[in-house]
Amino acid sequence: MRRITAALIVLAALATWLGLMPSTPARAEEVGSKKFTESVILGEIARIALEDAGIEASHRRELGGSRILWDALRTGEIDVYPDYTGTLRFEILSDLRLPDDAALHDALAARGLAMTAPLGFSNGYALAMRRDTAQRLAIGKISDLAAHPDLDIAVGNEFVARADGWRALSKAYGLGSLDVRGIDHDLAYRALAAGQIDLTDAYTTDAEIEAFDLVVLEDDRTFFPRYDAVYVYRSGLPDTAVRALDSLSGSIDEARMRELNRMVRMEGMGETAAARLALGRDNAGADAAPGxxxxxxxxxxxxxxxxxxxxxxxxxxxxxxxxxxxxxxxxxxxxxxxxxxxxxxxxxxxxxxxxxxxxxxxxxxxxxxxxxxxxxxxxxxxxxxxxxxxxxxxxxxxxxxxxxxxxxxxxxxxxxxxxxxxxxxxxxxxxxxxxxxxxxxxxxxxxxxxxxxxxxxxxxxxxxxxxxxxxxxxxxxxxxxxxxxxxxxxxxxxxxxxxx
The missing domain is CATH 1.10.3720.10 (MetI-like)
Structure with a gap:
């Protein structure tokens, strides 16, 4: 047993030394992003903006959902990440019952955090169906779903239990008779396109809405709030870094963000190249990734x-x-x-x-x-x-x-x-x-x-x-x-x- 354990310890030490040595300077600012394309692009935009301001920065991609990024920011594991005002109000800080987005600033400051002004677009939640299914069932509004309890519905795992997610939506629209199951957001679009499910949640800037000719149902009871994209960061971030992030406010509209998502997801462009494009940078060698x-x-x-x-x-x-x-x-x-x-x-x-x-x-x-x-x-x-x-x-x-x-x-x-x-x-x-x-x-x-x-x-x-x-x-x-x-x-x- 001693030999077995000793061999494992040697393997662990060697792999740790070779593979987990820090690749960025100790003072580098850590940018985080969630595990969907838009968040990764926004994370790269923040990293490039910080580096353009002379600040060492690295990007930890695809760190899971909202709660993981929030906890990582609170514990100092990352310094900034992109999020949405609706998510902050109705998911992360839902217990505070904030009356509007303006109240977010004080709520974040009380936790040693801050956020930029909106980046210029809102990526809201919506419900989407294939056009042929929506036309066949005469469904155009979310309230129409109540008449179709046999629909096969699968929504993103995070959306199932969010304060602004399916449970609250179902209560607001009286959809208790509908069965719903969780699924990875990216896989949901493929299942919808293949006819394996009838309805899923969508982000309004997703490229798949147009690519798969989906119908976004009208939120006829105005359930969903605005989800303005912002950067959330720790209050101790250097002033130069804060100015670099603030300079991105109002720089991307919804059409532009949807186009960036499309180029990455449909055309195979790298997220770094898309971020540089959003910033008006030359893309030569932008995605020169290792072999x-x-x-x-x-x-x-x-x-x-x-x-x-x-x-x-x-x-x-x-x-x-x-x-x-x-x-x-x-x-x-x-x-x-x-x-x-x-x-x-x-x-x-x-x-x-x-x-x-x-x-x-x-x-x-x-x-x-x-x-x-x-x-x-x-x-x-x-x-x-x-x-x-x-x-x-x-x-x-x-x-x-x-x-x-x-x-x-x-x-x-x-x-x-x-x-x-x-x-x-x-x-x-x-x-x-x-x-x-x-x-x-x-x-x-x-x-x-x-x-x-x-x-x-x-x-x-x-x-x-x-x-x-x-x-x-x-x-x-x-x-x-x-x-x-x-x-x-x-x-x-x-x-x-x-x-x-």
């Missing part, structure tokens, strides 16, 4: 560090816990129940719960992977030790071995195949779950998967999915090799004799 193999190598180092650190920590904790549970049968059940309870927490929820404590990035991801790795290792260690024949234990006692010597020389070697099965299971689980860490800025293979889903680019999705599968197989082969290496010669001979 595919370089990107995969960088993501491999990040992913390997996340998994190896978490597994090394889990081995150091889980194996002793499993031994304790096997030795102390009365409390062993409580240990097993506690580790099993951790496994029931939804992974994405656990990542988000850890943000206020550990911030965003690698730390909460490693902590979550560590917790999820405990159960298979603890359970298999316990099962391996309790499954040893009592006759063998009695023989060891007859030889006068101490309990520590018996554990080291007899019990752990006999339980090794079962323990290793648990370690391999934990490794495969960790490799898969680590992809979710990209939502909170941990990088790894989840980053190209998120980007590919957002841009409907299968090649980019596979750029993360295939290496992740390969890493899981590599870990399994590595542990098979380690198992053969650490299995005592006598047990190997006994296993070979049994097979013959």
């Amino acid at each position: 595919r193999w370089k990107r995969i190598w960088d993501r491999t180092l990040e992913h390997l560090a996340l998994v190896a650190i978490a597994l090394a920590g889990a081995l150091l904790v889980a194996i002793p816990l499993g031994v304790f549970a096997a030795r102390r049968r009365k409390v062993g059940g409580a240990v097993m129940s506690a580790t099993g309870l951790l496994q029931t927490i939804p992974s994405l929820a656990l990542f988000v719960i850890l943000i206020p404590v550990l911030g965003i990035g690698a730390a909460p991801t490693i902590a979550a992977l560590f917790l999820y790795s405990l159960l298979p290792i603890v359970r298999n260690t316990h099962a391996g030790l309790t499954g040893i024949s009592p006759t063998l234990i009695d023989s060891a006692d007859a030889l006068g071995l101490s309990r520590a010597a018996r554990l080291r020389r007899i019990e752990l070697p006999l339980a090794l195949p079962t323990i290793m099965a648990g370690i391999k299971t934990a490794a495969v689980i960790a490799v898969g779950l680590a992809t979710l860490g990209a939502i909170i800025g941990a990088g790894g293979y989840g980053q190209p998967i998120l980007t590919g889903i957002r841009l409907n680019d299968t090649g980019t999705i596979l750029e993360g999915a295939i290496p992740a599968a390969a890493m899981a197989l590599a870990f399994e082969m590595l542990f098979n090799l380690v198992q053969r290496r650490v299995t005592p010669r006598g047990l190997k001979q006994a296993e070979q004799g049994a097979k013959q």
Whole structure:
């Protein structure tokens, strides 16, 4: 076990040194963005504007939804991010029941934050249908939906429970008879275009509305507020940075934003190029991104560090816990129940719960992977030790071995195949779950998967999915090799004799 743990620690240290060394100066301002195209473009616009003002800046893309960005800003993990006044009033600060957008300034100041004046466009929520479906059912307004309880409705996961989302909308329009399910916003458009659903939520600046010839239903009871785009930033931002962000106010209208979204999502333009275009910059070399193999190598180092650190920590904790549970049968059940309870927490929820404590990035991801790795290792260690024949234990006692010597020389070697099965299971689980860490800025293979889903680019999705599968197989082969290496010669001979 010491050899296995030592090998993982070495792997983790090497990957951390190679893959997670800071790539930007310590004083660089961190710009964040949500995991949809418009937010990424606006994040790039802010980064370029800051750099034009002589300020070092970096951009942490696709950090999940509104709450994740808000928590990251509050904890100082990022310094600025694009958001919308309606989201701030009715989702983030819904408990304050602010009367209008003007009240946002005082509410933000009380939390050490501020926001710019609107950028010049409103990206509001709306409900959208395929034109042929809307015409066939004679639906033009949101209130018309009440007469069609059989509609197949799927809306963005975040929109389901927002204070300005489906539940409140349903109450305002009397749509309680309609069933709704959550779906990723980018996938919803594809499902709508393919006729797999009838209705979804839309952002009014989405390029898909025109591209898929969708009908935006009239909000005939004026439920949705304005969603003016702004930058939210921490109050301690340097004055030069604040002036750079303020200079962007009123610079982008709704038609221009919709066009930028279209060029990225429909024509394959990079977000950096779109941001430079919005700022009137020359796009020569704007999207000179690293080659595919370089990107995969960088993501491999990040992913390997996340998994190896978490597994090394889990081995150091889980194996002793499993031994304790096997030795102390009365409390062993409580240990097993506690580790099993951790496994029931939804992974994405656990990542988000850890943000206020550990911030965003690698730390909460490693902590979550560590917790999820405990159960298979603890359970298999316990099962391996309790499954040893009592006759063998009695023989060891007859030889006068101490309990520590018996554990080291007899019990752990006999339980090794079962323990290793648990370690391999934990490794495969960790490799898969680590992809979710990209939502909170941990990088790894989840980053190209998120980007590919957002841009409907299968090649980019596979750029993360295939290496992740390969890493899981590599870990399994590595542990098979380690198992053969650490299995005592006598047990190997006994296993070979049994097979013959």
